[in-house]
Structure formats: C-alpha cells, structure tokens
Amino acid sequence: MTIGKLSVNLKALSCLLFFYNTIETVLLLRILFMDLIDTLGFVAAICTTISFIPQAIKVLKTGETKALSVTMYSLFTFGVALWLAYGWIKNDAAMIFANTITLVLAIAILYQIVRNLRSDKSER
Structure with missing residues (x-):
C-alpha cells in the first residue's frame, strides 16, 4: 500500500514540478518581453518627441504662428x-519622458500663438 501511495505522490510531485517550471518559464518570458515592450515604448516616445522638435524650433526662432491653429494647439497641449498624468499614474517612464518634453514644447508654441494673436488684435 505504501508503494502505491508513494508512486501517486511521485506523480503528483512531478506534475507540480512541471507546473512550477512552466510558471517559472512563463514569468521569465514575461520579464524578457516586458523589457522588449518597455524598449518599444521608449523608441516610440523618442520618435514622436523628436518629430515635434523642428516645429517648436521654427516657431521659437521665427515667432511665426499664423498658420497654426490656437484651438488645435490648446487641445493638443491639454x-x-x-x-503625462496618465503616465504618472501608470508609472510608465516612456510616457512620462515623452510627454514632459512634448508638453514643454507645446506650451512654448501655444504661448507664442496666443502672444501673436494678442499683438495682431492690438494692431487693429
């Protein structure tokens, strides 16, 4: 009788070890893919942020904003x-990084748009 119980226990133990190894493998894969996902997020954040920089530089250098919509930039900045708030809540470094830089640039452009609109109105 003990031998029968021992063989059942060994089968149960081997099943547990199999599931433990499977779970361990799944967790390892999740960690590896999480790094890949984080890297993907940072690459996307860098691309979208860098793409915004030329517009900001042009506006800040020339001060020209007539072709830019105040409504669009207001909504965009908001x-x-x-x-950025969502990134902080989710503790997502890529979102925080990209949106902090983009927010600063968007505020600078929006400020210049509003400034130009006010000066246009005062000239009339």
Missing part, C-alpha cells in the same frame, strides 16, 4: 498634459 491632451499631452492628460497623457
């Missing part, structure tokens, strides 16, 4: 601020 949206970026919300993405």
Whole structure:
C-alpha cells in the first residue's frame, strides 16, 4: 500500500514540478518581453518627441504662428498634459519622458500663438 501511495505522490510531485517550471518559464518570458515592450515604448516616445522638435524650433526662432491653429494647439497641449498624468499614474517612464518634453514644447508654441494673436488684435 505504501508503494502505491508513494508512486501517486511521485506523480503528483512531478506534475507540480512541471507546473512550477512552466510558471517559472512563463514569468521569465514575461520579464524578457516586458523589457522588449518597455524598449518599444521608449523608441516610440523618442520618435514622436523628436518629430515635434523642428516645429517648436521654427516657431521659437521665427515667432511665426499664423498658420497654426490656437484651438488645435490648446487641445493638443491639454491632451499631452492628460497623457503625462496618465503616465504618472501608470508609472510608465516612456510616457512620462515623452510627454514632459512634448508638453514643454507645446506650451512654448501655444504661448507664442496666443502672444501673436494678442499683438495682431492690438494692431487693429
């Protein structure tokens, strides 16, 4: 009788070890893919942030904003601020990094747009 119980226990133990190794493998794969996912997020954040820089430089150098919509930049700036808040809540470094830089640039452009609109109105 003990031998029968021992063989059942060995089967149960081997099943547990199999599942433990499977879970361990799954966790390892999740960690590896999480690093890949984080890297993907940072690359995306860098690309979108860098793409915004030329517009900001042009506006800040020339002061020219007639072709830019104040409504669009207001909504865009608000949206970026919300993405930044979301990134903080989720503790997502890529979102925080990209949206902090983009928010600063968007505020600078929005400031210049509003400034130009006010000066245009005062000249009339």
